[in-house]
Amino acid sequence: MVPGSAWGAWGTCVAVDNEITLRVDGAVTPLTVDTRTSLLDALRERLGNTSAKKGCDHGQCGACTVLLDGRRVNSCLVLAVTAEGQEVTTSDGLAGDGPHRLHETFVDHDAYQCGYCTPGQITSAAGVLAEAAQGWPSAVSEDLVAERTDLTDAEIRERMSGNLCRCAAYANIVPAVAEVATEQGVRA
Amino acid sequence: MREFRYEKAADPAGAVALLADEPTGAYLGGGTNLVDLMRLGVATPDLLVDVRQLTSTEVTDLPDGGLRIGAAVPNADLAGERRVRERYPLLAQALLAGASGQLRNRATTGGNLLQRTRCTYFTDVTMPCNKREAGSGCAAVGGYHRNLAVLGATNEGGESPHTCVATHPSDMAVALRALDATVQVLGRDGERSIPIAELHRLPGDDPTRDTTLAHGELITAIDVPALPWATRSRYRKVRDRASYAFALVSVAAAMDLQGTGPDAVVGDVRIALGGVAHKPWRATVAEDALRGGPATEAAFTAAAEAELAAADPLSDNAFKIPMVTNMITRTLLQISAEARA
Numbered sequence: 367m368v369p370g371s372a373w374g375a376w377g378t379c380v381a382v383d384n385e386i387t388l389r390v391d392g393a394v395t396p397l398t399v400d401t402r403t404s405l406l407d408a409l410r411e412r413l414g415n416t417s418a419k420k421g422c423d424h425g426q427c428g429a430c431t432v433l434l435d436g437r438r439v440n441s442c443l444v445l446a447v448t449a450e451g452q453e454v455t456t457s458d459g460l461a462g463d464g465p466h467r468l469h470e471t472f473v474d475h476d477a478y479q480c481g482y483c484t485p486g487q488i489t490s491a492a493g494v495l496a497e498a499a500q501g502w503p504s505a506v507s508e509d510l511v512a513e514r515t516d517l518t519d520a521e522i523r524e525r526m527s528g529n530l531c532r533c534a535a536y537a538n539i540v541p542a543v544a545e546v547a548t549e550q551g552v553r554a
Numbered sequence: 555m556r557e558f559r560y561e562k563a564a565d566p567a568g569a570v571a572l573l574a575d576e577p578t579g580a581y582l583g584g585g586t587n588l589v590d591l592m593r594l595g596v597a598t599p600d601l602l603v604d605v606r607q608l609t610s611t612e613v614t615d616l617p618d619g620g621l622r623i624g625a626a627v628p629n630a631d632l633a634g635e636r637r638v639r640e641r642y643p644l645l646a647q648a649l650l651a652g653a654s655g656q657l658r659n660r661a662t663t664g665g666n667l668l669q670r671t672r673c674t675y676f677t678d679v680t681m682p683c684n685k686r687e688a689g690s691g692c693a694a695v696g697g698y699h700r701n702l703a704v705l706g707a708t709n710e711g712g713e714s715p716h717t718c719v720a721t722h723p724s725d726m727a728v729a730l731r732a733l734d735a736t737v738q739v740l741g742r743d744g745e746r747s748i749p750i751a752e753l754h755r756l757p758g759d760d761p762t763r764d765t766t767l768a769h770g771e772l773i774t775a776i777d778v779p780a781l782p783w784a785t786r787s788r789y790r791k792v793r794d795r796a797s798y799a800f801a802l803v804s805v806a807a808a809m810d811l812q813g814t815g816p817d818a819v820v821g822d823v824r825i826a827l828g829g830v831a832h833k834p835w836r837a838t839v840a841e842d843a844l845r846g847g848p849a850t851e852a853a854f855t856a857a858a859e860a861e862l863a864a865a866d867p868l869s870d871n872a873f874k875i876p877m878v879t880n881m882i883t884r885t886l887l888q889i890s891a892e893a894r895a
Contacts, residue, residue, distance in 0.1 A: 382559050401560040401602070404589075424590050425657060437630075437659045443589045444660070447560050448582070448604055493655060502634040505650040505797065510639045527797035528654020 391459030438493025583665030625664030718761030
């Protein structure tokens, strides 16, 4: 937070609190949030769920990626008050009784080094797989009207471009995603 | 971030009523641009009225064969919509060329049209910027501007209160400009329709205004008219990296060829340019030069050069002129090759 003096030109500071209920990884929690609170900050600082990470806080790096009602979004750009009633799933929440297949293939393929971007990579990959199952094309798709999506390496790179990895583990992230894509029938 | 109140309305008219008496209020769509600008201190609304799920999230058929796109349709859904992919490939390609999968899931069609410029001085509150702070000057003309405008800008020097060389960042809007879309708007006095040509404006003597919308007017839908020959269309984009970057320049084009083989002529053509101006730039000079003439590389290049004759580049962005000329030529060649195949 910026010190109070920097906000003088904007007049009196009055916190605007809203009471909301967040549904995160299957748990339902009522809480009071300042309207300025991002979903990412609510997860990490209020609910103690540190799965999603803060990288840039500008929607540029993808480290904060979560699924919102099953669709991948940058949680740093989502105001927590707007997520009322929606289902939030972090990388942790993808796990059921055991790890999600993406958790396993990321380990098997050594698809990370420091691991900071990994929860965002994994939730984003889960989104990529769901989008491919719907037959959505990408900027590198040769045939825009194809009935089925084939997640080639080039397709995975394009569709995962919203997730940066400063360790540059990309070469191993692509096969980790590809293995699950093959299992799910969205890669030839 | 400055404190703000957050409200939801029951319907679009309720949202318009909420904002009508709040001169510093704003609508919140997907928030992918606005929330970031608020965090940067560039946007300081007192009230956010959440409209993300208030307008239609449907794409419906218009009687003429066109499509009505609800303002709340996420960019990802619009790109995935089969009727868009089949009837308007350039629109699907433009959407897919923009942002990332995460952002396209969140960003709305209406919000996409109202993105603010990514000029680095606009987003830096410590720098002069006539768009962010009227009359403060323009740091871009004497600074970093290789990504900025070469057409239609106002350049009276860095000290002038009118100078602005910002570009409009949307890919989608460039395709919609080529397609002559119409923007449906709800305001205090009711509904009106705005041809997209009249939505975005040049900086003129008021760079603070990106569009002709009045305060509190809400985009409810975008109508795309039928254009049967748009099935032969393309969106091409050049950027500093292969994915997830704003355009240096982009071209949205559709072309109707008459006849076959080397004697084919251009029946009709649409060309719009991105990354070159304060608004999506319709290349009417090039279109007029091409219509009824030969569909050859020489003709495409001559038409592109005629369009760019009006360009007035800065010291570090003159490269955009040959780049966009080549892009127009290659895009039209690609469309004509597909039509002849």
